[in-house]
Amino acid sequence: MAGRAAAILGMLVLAHVAAAQFTQQGGKLVGSGAVGPAHQGYSVALSAHGNTAIVTGYGDDAFAGAAWVFTRGEGVWSQEGSKLVGADATGVARFGKSVAVSADGNTAIVSGPYDDANTGAAWLFTRSNGVWSQQGSKLVGTGAVGNAEQGWSAAISADGATAIVGGAFDNSNTGAAWVYTLAGGVWSQQGGKLVGTGAAGGAAQGYSVAISADGNTAILGGVADNSFAGAVWVFTRSAGVWSQQGGKLVGSDAVGAAFQGYSVAVSADGNTAIVGGYGDNATTGAAWVFTRSAGVWSQQGSKLVGSDAAGDAAQGWSVAISANGNAAAVGGPSDNFNAGAAWLYTRSAGAWSQQGGKLAGTGAVGAANQGAVAISADGTTVIAGGSYDDAKAGAAWVFVTPGCAPPVIAVQPQGRTILSGETATLSVTAAGTPALTYQWYQGDAGDTSAPVGADASTFTTPPLIATTSFWVRVSNACGAADSAAATITLGRRARRHLRRAT
Incomplete structure (x- = not known):
């Protein structure tokens, strides 16, 4: 009975999400304590319940970079503590290029690919009783060749115990990713760097990364593969050992240099992946969905392209997906003369369809470039970052399903x-x-x-x-x-x- 009730609840949640257009929740989020044009909203992350959001600004303090945490209580958002910065950064790290957060919102990874003369690094932070602190020293993977710019992308598992960091420019733009695991409060590298086979040219693997809830499935985007057609690679972990699963994935209906793999996201079970390619069709942009069955990946339906874009929106610059893989968000920062927007899609019986019109936050000052997106586990909360809002101060906007009844x-x-x-x-x-x-x-x-x-x-x-x-x-x-x-x-x-x- 419990399993049946859970299944019915899941269908009701999906029906609620699919039936309603999202509306903005409160005003835009702008963290305090920024120094100069911070570019807040360049990268965003949401906890599973959607009540903790992290907004990064890699331009803060002359591109040292920072991150801001916001929490939601009774539908109202407020900043939690001061901005986060990496304590042991070397030089201008551009801390905040990428961010991810665990399901409970208590562990965050923030990357800085320009740290230490473009070696790059990532930092872990944990929350206890509402107070954030850095966990250990910065992470720098071994085996890099040249200036890998580790931290070009980063992701973390639901339990906050497995992290993956992409270094897109390792080994003359071949690219790679490094996996780290947490044991006894200490992070350590797990195995060698991950590099997918079958790349055509310098693919820049690790330009984007994603990881499943249990940390056993990882996705690497290689935006430059095959003259910027782009591709993604899937790796799985068994008994602590990582191996590539199948060949590289390339969406079948791309037009021109699509830049597939510019962004990636994966469902909690690792069986549904969404891949953004903002260059598709002369920067109209698109996203592709792939599903896994018995270890074999295949494209699900045609590429996703929002129907109400204004101009070349660069859809797919950012993507996000719900825990069950049935709801997805796609960001397009160039929509409507760089105002930017996000599109929501839902899946029913294996078919994807756009949900309502595009989302664009109110209160923006100038061309905000709203395009970085994240979505809660249940698909009812979406955050969109716009790093050019208000002369590059940057901001983020939160959207929720309307008619939402509080408990x-x-x-x-x-x-x-x-x-x-x-x-x-x-x-x-x-x-x-x-x-x-x-x-x-x-x-x-x-x-x-x-x-x-x-x-x-x-x-x-x-x-x-x-x-x-x-x-x-x-x-x-x-x-x-x-x-x-x-x-x-x-x-x-x-x-x-x-x-x-x-």
């Missing part, structure tokens, strides 16, 4: 009395636009010391030796609701009174 708690968690050392199971019933997420906290309503693993509608406490209260926050893309506190009281064991025989 409403129908049945509150109930307190009870237990014996010392026992556990108690609490539950909450809530309504609202799916998908709903849950987080339980210990203490009175408003306290935020979260019990480990308490992220479902039902929560079993640890063994209690004192009276304790718990409450839950239920969230979705458009808001949150906090329950009342449920107090678990400790009672005394009943005593048996024996009458002495006379």
Whole structure:
């Protein structure tokens, strides 16, 4: 029954996404503390639930670069902490060329391909109680040939324990990618660099990278392959060893030098990939979808081209895909004289179709070049970055499905009395636009010391030796609701009174 209910919920989520046009949520996001024209929005990332966004600006502080974190609470976005910068960068790193974030939003990777005279590097950051800090030293892969510009692209697995970093200019533009894994709080390179076979010329592999939720499938885009026709390569990991899966992938209906592989994204299970090629058809641009079945990849349908573009939009400059692979976003920064826009697509029964009109954020100043995109796991939240907004200060815009109902708690968690050392199971019933997420906290309503693993509608406490209260926050893309506190009281064991025989 649980599997059937999950499947029905998934279909309802997809139906909701497919039936509704996205609308902008709040004003544009601009991080504080920028120095000079920061180009905020050059790269963007969203956590799985869509409540944490990272916006980078590689131009900050004379191209040293920076990243800004924003969080959403009850439908309102606010900056979380100060801007992030790599503590051990060497020279003008252009930190923020690429960014990715784990599913829970607590681990981020930010790259800087110009670090140390174009050697390039990537940095990891983690969040604890709302505070971000760098995790270890910058990552620089071994085996590079020449100035690889490692960090031209970067991606991270859902659990934040596997990262991939592309170096598009390694070995005279052959390109490569490096994989890193986390163990005991320390990152280390896993195996040698990845280079796909079958390239035609200097393909610039690693110009874009993507990785599946479990970290076992990686996609490398090679934008310059075959005189900029472009291609992508797939690698899989088994027992810690990486190997290429099949030949390179090239969309079949490209027109001219399409630059396929300029951007890539992959679904959580690694079975659906989307590939952007902004040069297709004289920079009209397009995106291609590929699916995997029994280890074999094939193109799914025709290329995706937004129907309402204004001019040569360069669609495919950026792409993103939902966790289940049924919703995708495609950015085109050159649309409408460089105002930029994003297009949303959904898949039903293996067929892709455009969802509503293109998205363009309001409040832009000048030609913003809105074109960097990311999408939440459930496909209900999209962020678009425009790095040229307001004289290159840059900004980002968030879009959500309209008519989104914030959570409403129908049945509150109930307190009870237990014996010392026992556990108690609490539950909450809530309504609202799916998908709903849950987080339980210990203490009175408003306290935020979260019990480990308490992220479902039902929560079993640890063994209690004192009276304790718990409450839950239920969230979705458009808001949150906090329950009342449920107090678990400790009672005394009943005593048996024996009458002495006379």
